[in-house]
Amino acid sequence: MSRLAMLGGTPAVPAGSTDPAATDWPVVTEAEEAAVLRVLRSGRLTATAAGEPEIVALEREWAEYAGVAHCVAVGSGTAALQVALAAAGVRPGDRVVVPALTMNATAHAVRQCGAEPVFADIDPDTYTLDPTRVPEALTARTTALLPVHLHGLPADLDALRSAAPGLAVVEDAAQAHGASYRGRAAGALGLAGCFSLHPSKNLPTCGEGGLITTDSDEVHRAALALRNFGERPPVRTRSYIAHGPGGNARLGPVQAAFTRCQLERLPEQTKERDRVVGAFLGRLAELPGLRVPVVPADRTHAWHILRLRLVPAKLGLPGVAPAAVRRVLHRALRAEGVPLSQYQVAPLPAHPAFRPAGLSVDEIAERFPVAGATVDGTLCLQRRQLNPAAGPVLQAYARGFEKVWEHLPVIRDMVRAQPSDDWRRALAGEAR
Missing domain, CATH: 3.40.640.10 (Type I PLP-dependent aspartate aminotransferase-like (Major domain))
Known part of the structure; x- marks a missing residue:
């Protein structure tokens, strides 16, 4: 088993190992x-x-x-x-x-x-x-x-x-x-x-x-x-x-x-993007504690952003704060060369510009629990999948996920050392 990149091992997706032209967006001809x-x-x-x-x-x-x-x-x-x-x-x-x-x-x-x-x-x-x-x-x-x-x-x-x-x-x-x-x-x-x-x-x-x-x-x-x-x-x-x-x-x-x-290329690109994203998510769906996007039968997805939900209990971390799990996996996956981000860092009604008068951040958390849980417990892949030629790159990212999941015992130890907080921490940092 190869060592995690965040602990000195070789990244699963080393810098320069993928073709930038496969992820460039927009494609200009x-x-x-x-x-x-x-x-x-x-x-x-x-x-x-x-x-x-x-x-x-x-x-x-x-x-x-x-x-x-x-x-x-x-x-x-x-x-x-x-x-x-x-x-x-x-x-x-x-x-x-x-x-x-x-x-x-x-x-x-x-x-x-x-x-x-x-x-x-x-x-x-x-x-x-x-x-x-x-x-x-x-x-x-x-x-x-x-x-x-x-x-x-x-x-x-x-x-x-x-x-x-x-x-x-x-x-x-x-x-x-x-x-x-x-x-x-x-x-x-x-x-x-x-x-x-x-x-x-x-x-x-x-x-x-x-x-x-x-x-x-x-x-x-x-x-x-x-x-x-x-x-x-x-x-x-x-x-x-x-x-x-x-x-x-x-x-x-x-x-x-x-x-x-x-627009002339949009129908063809949409079809190919659906194919390569489906192959990528198919591999990720095999990993315990990682939930890939749900697409109801009455809808199709444009795959502009891929949001992945972390399930602490299925990762062997019952009762652990999702934000702690996200922080560790975010660092581990990025070290392996997988360009994930948190995307949003707080529910929209908690932003100072939109927070209802008289409501505290804690009250916002109570009123919008699903939005808060989504901010805390998910990671996003943005833009890398938009280019229809991104299939091989997405497969390389899948290898990065699989490598990190091979080291779940180490990941669990790191998560348990994290503070048990949530998205309110990031908002407090913005206030400072």
Whole structure:
């Protein structure tokens, strides 16, 4: 048995042993270079340039891909959320239900509308908004649900609608390009869907960008005005007359042209990513105490992030704090060359920017136990699996996991020497 790398042994995945081209993301080809050059040579460098074709084409192509009537391209995924919420009728003073575990942009977008994010805990299997916890977050001022398709797995939209009938549903699908729920694409499941085109996403651009999808003519018209200073779309030339609220949330033609090339390859890449990730997770599923992502039968997963849950009891550590197990395995696996991260370090309602007035961190921990347990007891692999050529690299990472699991007696001793604390420790460090 080889020695653990953290104790002086040779890493299972030594530096330089894998091909960086297999994990580079986004994959940039001559097609993207030619598309960007086409825009530069055209001289149409803004969304409002007369006759600009790239943004309109991207909107049409993404609407077709998602199976919706309309798409509005905007400057970022956060802008997509803010514009979509406003277009869906969210107004100052309203409340919007948000999952307790997600990137902070989800709640920021609600605040940008002048509304209040109200949090509900997540499902322990899917990590998405738990329909059974939504009713306790509802008040007379609640106007919308903002479920997040976290990591690329769609939330249970039918159950969420049943839990909050009559509310507008705006999907945060920033990580879910290509995923589906009961035969329909992410982004086609609510009143509006919101995607990010950040270079780290499954459908990237060369900078920042976002997409809004909807079947509603009214939401479409409102979103077009909101992204461009409240102006109506020009018939021939721009009027510069503001008919309502708005700002500048436009996407640039260079970014649109780049993403159109990426979109051509998205179906093939999604299929291949599903294959290589499945092979990787198949090996990890054999390791005791390591739970791989759950994908309900009615959904497909885009595999933007791979979150792995640690089960202390099955690791021979009953009663041990999950955070202690995570810290040791995090160090051990990274020493073996497996690039894992914690990703989120605290539930979103515990962030100082969003913590409800009068609630202590301890009370947040009591209200959102699943989100807290997920932060404490999981590790994430990000981006390395996005490139469809990453299969051999993922297999090398699987060897790293298997090596660490061969040394579980040593790992257990290290875990028992750890302090028994949780995510609140990290938040206290941020406060200092």
